[in-house]
Amino acid sequence: MPALTALIEIERLTKRFGAFTAVDDVTFSVARGEVLGFLGPNGAGKSTTMRMLAGFMTPTSGTARICGEDVVDRPVPAKRHLGFLPEGAPTYPEMTVTGFLQFCGRARGFHGSALGDRVAHAMAMTQLEGVRLQPVETLSKGFKRRVGLAAALLHDPAVLVLDEPTDGLDPNQKHEVRNLILSMAPTKAIVISTHILEEVAAVCTRAVVIARGRVVADATPAELAAKGPSMDAVFRALTMPESEAA
Incomplete structure (x- = not known):
């Protein structure tokens, strides 16, 4: 973990639906100034992890904290520090x-x-x-x-959790949103969930890859790219055309 203060702390987070384990013992933290790309193929557990971090879903076990506030035990103080863009944000x-x-x-x-x-x-x-x-x-x-x-x-939250923030945007709009994220990055801890490697390369300082509910890599984008051959199945899923991955 960086020497900077962690604004997001996830420890052994697990979510089961009956016999199915969607998120399995996930642990990572994000410091102020970090933009974390949360990568994985569809069904890997990305959205479930983010919903638990945002307090929208109760974990089966484990903890998640935002600015030191436990999202289950102290949900209102935790959410004061959080800006959450879920998939298909309701209006x-x-x-x-x-x-x-x-x-x-x-x-x-x-x-x-x-x-x-x-x-x-x-x-x-x-x-x-x-x-x-x-x-x-x-x-x-x-x-x-x-x-x-x-x-x-x-x-103006200290923590941003963004699930597919450029979904549905045209190339110019994607560029604008990525620039906005970069402009906010120094003062916030930001998590971006995506299956698009280009997004991670454009804005992220670090990437966590999740597959079948478990963290399989935690590295910089450059280090992650270098590991590609040893993570073939994950990368094939990640680099599918968006029309196929949807």
């Missing part, structure tokens, strides 16, 4: 973009000018000003993804 589709983000901001405890400032800043970061008065349901998949990202960034 209220009939709300406008501005209305939805104002709703999220009020839920976070912001009011008046502070609320307006937070919403405006989040929309500027995710380039949503042009659609701010449109109902969310009328937006493209890429814009909906950016609305979810704006909601995750609204309260």
Whole structure:
């Protein structure tokens, strides 16, 4: 682990569904200033791990802490430090973009000018000003993804957990989101779940690979690429075209 303070601590995290073990004894930590790529083929346990870290799913065993707060024992303090973009981030589709983000901001405890400032800043970061008065349901998949990202960034959290943050974005939008992640990286601990190696190479300082619920590698992107021949099955799954992996 880096000498920096770990803002995310996952220790022996396990999740079973009946006889099926989706996540099996996973341990890793992420320090401030790190962008961790959480890699694995579909069904590897990535989303389940992230849902447990975010407090959306209770682990069968093990612990997860955000800024020192246990997500099970102290869920509200833990979530104050967390910005979470889940897969298929839920919204209220009939709300406008501005209305939805104002709703999220009020839920976070912001009011008046502070609320307006937070919403405006989040929309500027995710380039949503042009659609701010449109109902969310009328937006493209890429814009909906950016609305979810704006909601995750609204309260300027110390920890960001992003599940496939560029899913549905066109190449220019992907570039913009990756630049945004890089600009925030020095002050936050960021986890990006993805099956796209290009994403890891573009923004991540470190990568953890999970397969069949277990961590099989924890290294820098360059070290991970060098291990490719010894991890053939995982890498074949990771490098499939997105249309096949979906």
